[in-house]
Amino acid sequence: MRAGERWSWTPYLLSLPGIALCAVFLLVPLAMTALLSLNSFSFYGGIADVWKLDNYADILADSYFHEIFLRTFRIAALVTLFCAALGAPQAYILRRMTAPWRSLCLLIVLGPLLISVVSRTLGWALLLGSTGLLNQGLLALGLIATPIEFMYTETGVVIALIHVLVPFMVLSVWASLQRLDPQVENAAMSLGAGPTTVLRRIVFPQIVPGILSGSIIVFALAASAFATPAIIGGRRLKVAATLAYDEFLNTLNWPLGATVAILLLLANIVIIVGCNRLVERRYKQVFE
Amino acid sequence: MPYLVLDQLTKRFTGWTAVDALSLTVEQGELISLLGPSGCGKTTTLQMIAGFLDPNAGRITLNGQDLLAKKPNERGLGIVFQSYALFPHMTAAENVAFGLEMRNVTRADRDRMVADALKLVGLDSYGDRYPRRMSGGQQQRVALARALVIKPNLLLLDEPLSNLDAKMREEMQIELRRIQRSVGTTMILVTHDQSEAMALSDRVVVLNKGRIQQVATPQEAYDRPANAFVANFLGRTNLLPGLVEQTAQGVSIAVADARWPVLQSVPPGPGALAVRPEKISFVAEAGLSGIVQARVFQGTQWLFEVETAAGRMMVIRQHDGGVLPNERERVMVGWRPEDMAVMPAQEAA
Amino acid sequence: MPYLVLDQLTKRFTGWTAVDALSLTVEQGELISLLGPSGCGKTTTLQMIAGFLDPNAGRITLNGQDLLAKKPNERGLGIVFQSYALFPHMTAAENVAFGLEMRNVTRADRDRMVADALKLVGLDSYGDRYPRRMSGGQQQRVALARALVIKPNLLLLDEPLSNLDAKMREEMQIELRRIQRSVGTTMILVTHDQSEAMALSDRVVVLNKGRIQQVATPQEAYDRPANAFVANFLGRTNLLPGLVEQTAQGVSIAVADARWPVLQSVPPGPGALAVRPEKISFVAEAGLSGIVQARVFQGTQWLFEVETAAGRMMVIRQHDGGVLPNERERVMVGWRPEDMAVMPAQEAA
Amino acid sequence: MNRNGPLALIFNALFLGFLLAPILVVCAVAFTPDGYLSLPTKGVSLRWFKAIGDNPEFVRAFKDSLLLGVASSTLAIIVAVPAALAIARHKFPGREAVQALFLSPLMVPHIVLGIAFLRFFTQIGLGGTFVGLVLSHVVIILPFALRLILAASTGMDRSIENAAASLGASAWTSFRRVTLPLILPGVASGWVLAFINSFDEVTMTVFIASPETTTLPVRLFLYIQDNIDPLVAAVSALLIFMTVAAMLVLDRVYGLERLLVGRGRD
Amino acid sequence: QDKTIYVAAYGGSFEQTMRKEVIPAFEKATGVKVEYVAGNSTDNLAKLQAQKGNQQIDVVILDDGPMYQAVALGFCADLAKAPVYDQLYDLATMPSGKAVNFGAVGTGIVYNKTYFEENKLTPPSSWKDIEDPAFKKKLVIPPINNSYGLHALVMMARLNGGGEKAIDPGFKEFKDKINPNVLAYEPSPGKMTELFQSNQAVVAVWGSGRAKALADTGFPAAFVYPKEGGVVLGSAACQIPGSKNAAEAQAFIQHMLAVEAQTSLAVSAGFGPVNKTVELPADKQVGIPYGPEQIGKLLVVDWATINANREVWNKRWTREIER
Ligand SMILES: Nc1ncnc2c1ncn2[C@@H]1O[C@H](COP(=O)(O)OP(=O)(O)OP(=O)(O)O)[C@@H](O)[C@H]1O
Numbered sequence A: 001m002r003a004g005e006r007w008s009w010t011p012y013l014l015s016l017p018g019i020a021l022c023a024v025f026l027l028v029p030l031a032m033t034a035l036l037s038l039n040s041f042s043f044y045g046g047i048a049d050v051w052k053l054d055n056y057a058d059i060l061a062d063s064y065f066h067e068i069f070l071r072t073f074r075i076a077a078l079v080t081l082f083c084a085a086l087g088a089p090q091a092y093i094l095r096r097m098t099a100p101w102r103s104l105c106l107l108i109v110l111g112p113l114l115i116s117v118v119s120r121t122l123g124w125a126l127l128l129g130s131t132g133l134l135n136q137g138l139l140a141l142g143l144i145a146t147p148i149e150f151m152y153t154e155t156g157v158v159i160a161l162i163h164v165l166v167p168f169m170v171l172s173v174w175a176s177l178q179r180l181d182p183q184v185e186n187a188a189m190s191l192g193a194g195p196t197t198v199l200r201r202i203v204f205p206q207i208v209p210g211i212l213s214g215s216i217i218v219f220a221l222a223a224s225a226f227a228t229p230a231i232i233g234g235r236r237l238k239v240a241a242t243l244a245y246d247e248f249l250n251t252l253n254w255p256l257g258a259t260v261a262i263l264l265l266l267a268n269i270v271i272i273v274g275c276n277r278l279v280e281r282r283y284k285q286v287f288e
Numbered sequence B, C: 001m002p003y004l005v006l007d008q009l010t011k012r013f014t015g016w017t018a019v020d021a022l023s024l025t026v027e028q029g030e031l032i033s034l035l036g037p038s039g040c041g042k043t044t045t046l047q048m049i050a051g052f053l054d055p056n057a058g059r060i061t062l063n064g065q066d067l068l069a070k071k072p073n074e075r076g077l078g079i080v081f082q083s084y085a086l087f088p089h090m091t092a093a094e095n096v097a098f099g100l101e102m103r104n105v106t107r108a109d110r111d112r113m114v115a116d117a118l119k120l121v122g123l124d125s126y127g128d129r130y131p132r133r134m135s136g137g138q139q140q141r142v143a144l145a146r147a148l149v150i151k152p153n154l155l156l157l158d159e160p161l162s163n164l165d166a167k168m169r170e171e172m173q174i175e176l177r178r179i180q181r182s183v184g185t186t187m188i189l190v191t192h193d194q195s196e197a198m199a200l201s202d203r204v205v206v207l208n209k210g211r212i213q214q215v216a217t218p219q220e221a222y223d224r225p226a227n228a229f230v231a232n233f234l235g236r237t238n239l240l241p242g243l244v245e246q247t248a249q250g251v252s253i254a255v256a257d258a259r260w261p262v263l264q265s266v267p268p269g270p271g272a273l274a275v276r277p278e279k280i281s282f283v284a285e286a287g288l289s290g291i292v293q294a295r296v297f298q299g300t301q302w303l304f305e306v307e308t309a310a311g312r313m314m315v316i317r318q319h320d321g322g323v324l325p326n327e328r329e330r331v332m333v334g335w336r337p338e339d340m341a342v343m344p345a346q347e348a349a
Numbered sequence D: 001m002n003r004n005g006p007l008a009l010i011f012n013a014l015f016l017g018f019l020l021a022p023i024l025v026v027c028a029v030a031f032t033p034d035g036y037l038s039l040p041t042k043g044v045s046l047r048w049f050k051a052i053g054d055n056p057e058f059v060r061a062f063k064d065s066l067l068l069g070v071a072s073s074t075l076a077i078i079v080a081v082p083a084a085l086a087i088a089r090h091k092f093p094g095r096e097a098v099q100a101l102f103l104s105p106l107m108v109p110h111i112v113l114g115i116a117f118l119r120f121f122t123q124i125g126l127g128g129t130f131v132g133l134v135l136s137h138v139v140i141i142l143p144f145a146l147r148l149i150l151a152a153s154t155g156m157d158r159s160i161e162n163a164a165a166s167l168g169a170s171a172w173t174s175f176r177r178v179t180l181p182l183i184l185p186g187v188a189s190g191w192v193l194a195f196i197n198s199f200d201e202v203t204m205t206v207f208i209a210s211p212e213t214t215t216l217p218v219r220l221f222l223y224i225q226d227n228i229d230p231l232v233a234a235v236s237a238l239l240i241f242m243t244v245a246a247m248l249v250l251d252r253v254y255g256l257e258r259l260l261v262g263r264g265r266d
Numbered sequence E: 001q002d003k004t005i006y007v008a009a010y011g012g013s014f015e016q017t018m019r020k021e022v023i024p025a026f027e028k029a030t031g032v033k034v035e036y037v038a039g040n041s042t043d044n045l046a047k048l049q050a051q052k053g054n055q056q057i058d059v060v061i062l063d064d065g066p067m068y069q070a071v072a073l074g075f076c077a078d079l080a081k082a083p084v085y086d087q088l089y090d091l092a093t094m095p096s097g098k099a100v101n102f103g104a105v106g107t108g109i110v111y112n113k114t115y116f117e118e119n120k121l122t123p124p125s126s127w128k129d130i131e132d133p134a135f136k137k138k139l140v141i142p143p144i145n146n147s148y149g150l151h152a153l154v155m156m157a158r159l160n161g162g163g164e165k166a167i168d169p170g171f172k173e174f175k176d177k178i179n180p181n182v183l184a185y186e187p188s189p190g191k192m193t194e195l196f197q198s199n200q201a202v203v204a205v206w207g208s209g210r211a212k213a214l215a216d217t218g219f220p221a222a223f224v225y226p227k228e229g230g231v232v233l234g235s236a237a238c239q240i241p242g243s244k245n246a247a248e249a250q251a252f253i254q255h256m257l258a259v260e261a262q263t264s265l266a267v268s269a270g271f272g273p274v275n276k277t278v279e280l281p282a283d284k285q286v287g288i289p290y291g292p293e294q295i296g297k298l299l300v301v302d303w304a305t306i307n308a309n310r311e312v313w314n315k316r317w318t319r320e321i322e323r
């Protein structure tokens, strides 16, 4: 905002199309879901139009659900952390590449996104399974005696999710790196800052908006991811999305599923908006 | 032993040679100015010394050590960028403190030094401000303070004072000179302000199209330019056609209706004479007569444009209260024979 | 009718008044310079005229019309930004062509005008280059060409020549002057180069801390500054303490061992006199004696620092080949009574 | 010039390797002559690529997906750009709420959205229509477009836009000629992400796609109902090849560098 | 063709068979156009629930388990009387009279023949064999919200002195003996195939039809009915109430029960015919429950009891077994 700027309609007009679209095609379905979460369900009776908070009470009281939500956010946090730790440097390296290589590498980063989650995780299964290429390789090299369990473990889920989501981080950081003035990095170097210091003190603070954007996307996607945890994690490693999926499709207990979804959404919003605000305050300067 | 040696330094951008086999030796504690028209390769040269651009050919040694082998952050020099290159996410004070932090200066010392440096550039009360909220000149001064505070052995200054007013510029010049004297800092200064270069430098290096034209003390370069480019670039010059003749009293040159004895040895025939505007004065007789076309006030001096039979001439006179001609007035201008350079006509073309 | 009127213009940033009730009237075709120390609000003023900053108070009218009611793109003025603000994604030629496109100039005309403008700033062969690949001065010239090519009625120039060498700067000055004369463009120029301001401007506006100090012709402001700030800001001044005495021959002031008649009416008692360095000359007798501490070459002139009994003084003498004292030489300096200003001691403090 | 050091290049290689590994595996599997997934393959055969041709519904679904992806990501960009500019440039009351709103589709499991959209569309008569499909996709891919454009436009130098205005450019022209090109890398990557996510979406689309508008992922999903075979890998491999080809064409026609990096930058 | 009916049914090879053989014949015979809405049982059931009161679908095809639920939730209309219903085996009829099983597969054990030969293991012959420690982390069972998994649970209960009405022994057996062997509780057939193909799994509780499809790809998969008996898994069809084309929908269901369609489904999709009059050539009988003798041997589970307890079981399952 320009200092001394008067209150204006401009931002509202600018975001109007988006707000209108979301209001009709997002808020209405979400409101329907929220209402649904108040209903009750029985196997033979189906969904009953009662308005009670029973489902919420059930979930909040049940340690089974606690465990699942905890796991969900643990995985999401880990994935976000790794994506930031890998994706941001990668974006930086990309920027420092010369012309033809840069576009090429950028495309490779985008590559994984282009094939469906199903076949990507298929690839992972082939790689990570107990008889997969990785384990075979490690066994052949004599590095391990018994296959490492990746499939159906949290580690496997995290690895696969990183693979699926890290391009979002790279792209997002990439977009914000475009604004950096290379001379500013030079200035830091001339003052005696080594490459890591330049990264940490000069580049990083300036690309925080990009990392934040990337982290938000990654965290939200990881927390609500369905396909990857379902395929790599299996049923025993349930996360919130698979739980909702089960309730919706297998038991047809939509009210409970809707409750899970609403709780997931609320928790996500609280975490994300909270972090967003924290980061924006901490790095106020670059957000102006 | 020479301190900094640039040896056949060359930088080519795609299809463009920005710096062309530039060789230069700088002594420790010297202040050297790089002068030259816009785009002649001054910034490029500094960037190579600082290590931000890799030369295509040539070597740089500092204190006998190969500088090109070192990474930019290990070269230990200070640089003020033409575009300032301030850290946008740090306050003025944080900007200045950065180099000290890199040198592990303790907190207390650092704060003190930062405060001193900001005070030096007249920004004592601006420490908390972010660059975005500062005026152009204020930003430039932060950049200067940032480079000065680390007290580097070699300081590269790329038009460090271009956005400061005369008063401030003068103060900064004095400060630079003081630091250079007291700390013994070697400085390479790029400036477009000739009086600044003249006033500050031990030697000036005149560049054109990436090539060195002359390396000399300011006065030498000014009074005895190595070639027409330097003569023209440093200060203004009046070039008048004349006829060199061998007379009884010796060689002389006839310009329109006036005549001057020639002190150099020039073959008779069509010739030209060059004389700087500030060496010309308004005389009562034995001069070239003309009419003042324009008089322009320039503060400490006046600039006159005088139309004479030999062509239009520029004359500079000090604004010292003496009587000076008005526009449209008929005047006579003259100069001392030793202040002019005479050459055969074809050389001057 | 005045062309541009700034009326009580005020701009406050959070906790900082950058421009304070500034009122100014500019005539059509006038060239006005804004002068003032770094951070005094020059850029802020221009930005308000251009419409990029909303003033907190005050009005601007152009040609009788309220300018604040118009959007920036409807104000039809040209501006050269202190930071150039070139479009990084367009070549030099595209940058220059942009404004013409906005005015729906036909392709052919546009190409011609762009070529002309680039030629004018000496960048004929750089049309295809992106700003990032240009030197600082080249970028600045693109910015200048971009603003000139649209031939605006009002041109705002924020230190447009700060990164150009003297030669180029002079050419550009002449060019600006020519455009102003031939097209009748009204120009507001911000510059830190006083001789530039003096040479170009019809009037200068001296600002300090967001407030106008004086509006006058250059020579008037220089020779008859409205206050101590202006006197000090425009050019240098020597301030010497003395004693004003009523003698038989009239009022005079005694400075160390010398004495000058006082032409103004000043009460007797402790006083001070101000005299500009270029008004001082080396005299044979009846002057203040001292020793030359430093002599600095500045191209067309020499700057001397002379230590006298009354204090350290600066003296400027033209580099016209005359004999000038050396460092450490004992000299005597003097000036004409009409070139000094005498005031009571407390006023000078 | 700041080049990457050896460590950086090693990191880059490992990173790209990590990203490519499963894809290469999938591509390798696509060439198997066997009727089932096996690695290493016993030979090289194009039988599964030929099999794609035998399934015309794949080709049709591919076209539908492409159309859906292009339509919805383009719409999403059109909506996201002004919103991103508003959020990046202005501090207005409700800014955070708007941000949260635009982001929320990311945080709801798609199965929930799928059911909700199905119920909603059925009620307003958009059920099974292409319009409904596009709109629902726009909603779920909007966050990608928005966040990337936001990252590109926060902290952009305003004086450049001011310069455009001073030269007479209207708000719209200045946006089109100056702002947009400057944030183009963000917009382009935002579009690509949006497209990819729309192109890939299955969990939600299963519910709102009709027999006439079935997307490729849904087709694949249904295809592997009772059997997974190398055809899936072949389809993926083919997609990758086509993408590479499209990129090459794009590079020739417009210049990838220009699109992803921006003009006049190094 | 002015009339169109929407049929929601499985994807995959079933869809192929329907589109290539069963539907064209119906369209030709009646002039009614059929739109095929592909999706698995759970998806389609969910679609029915979502579009409740505004149904776009005329006929739905689901596994028998979900079909019981669909009937319970009122998504099925009464079946019209027709001669073809008299030609069916008993297991085809569903108690409510609102849906009919048009095909049957058996739940049994699938294993990787090559793996067993290489490791000199004896092929499984009893439900108990899946508890063999040799299969540690090599066994896959669908979860109990999938019919195959449910069958396995019920069988384990029955073998340990319980049954549908006393499910505890089943849970206990799973928890103590089977769980260590289980690599994954995997409902998705595609995923299951992949686990076999990548050699991560070598034994599974699965259906005869799936096993046949896997073997048809050339993979060395073998299927056995355990000696205690396989369990029948029906595929059922019903008409959605409120359909504008109820008559055509009923006709379509009858068409699927007729000899011609039954043969196609058996040969191409591996569904055991429920029509007694269907005759398959010997080479096409492999892997399909066919004929009174085989069909008679298959065990039937008590859906009424199961459905009454399903919610509780599910809850227990996710908390005790799948944790
Ligand atoms: N966005 C801002 N927020 C707060 N203060 C500001 C902002 N922009 C400028 N200022 C302050 O307002 C004052 C006037 O700034 P302005 O840019 O007008 O100075 P200037 O006269 O152009 O100086 P210079 O010659 O150095 O360019 C300065 O002291 C500056 O620090």
Ligand SMILES: Nc1ncnc2c1ncn2[C@@H]1O[C@H](COP(=O)(O)OP(=O)(O)OP(=O)(O)O)[C@@H](O)[C@H]1O
Pocket: B013, B014, B016, B017, B018, B036, B037, B038, B039, B040, B041, B042, B043, B044, B045, B082, C132, C133, C134, C135, C136, C137, C138, C163
């Ligand atoms: N990245 C680049 N690619 C191509 N040419 C370049 C690049 N950078 C600079 N140049 C060219 O090299 C020449 C030297 O540039 P340099 O910046 O050294 O000039 P300079 O002497 O500093 O000029 P100024 O006084 O205008 O700043 C210029 O003509 C410029 O156009």
Ligand SMILES: [Mg+2]
Pocket: B042, B043, B044, B082, B158, C135, C136, C137
């Ligand atoms: Mg430069």
Ligand SMILES: [Mg+2]
Pocket: B135, B136, B137, C042, C043, C044, C082, C158
């Ligand atoms: Mg300014």
